Amino acid sequence: MVVTILQIKLRASWVHTLKEKRAVLQHILQKTKNRFNASVIEADMQDMHQTIGLGIVFASGNNSLADKMAQNILTFMEQNTDAEILEISQERV
Secondary structure, rough: OOOOEEEEEOOOOOOOOOHHHHHHHHHHHHHHHHHHHOEEEEOOOOOOOOOOEEEEEEEEOOOHHHHHHHHHHHHHHHHHHHOEEEEEEEEEE
């Protein structure tokens, strides 16, 4: 079993309040959780209006499945939010 941790930093330049950020964040969190059965949280930068830090954790059977799932999650995020992906880091446990 392979556990993968993705850390993704997004920038939503149109967001000007924490309330707007929460709306964007909840949309991303729920859609990602429902589609991929992964644990998704706001992991960083909670007080910054335009920057979103996500932590995503999922388990898979082997490294190739983990790579495929990570790529599918990133593609899904690119297609389902207007926020720009600034940084991606991946760790396996």
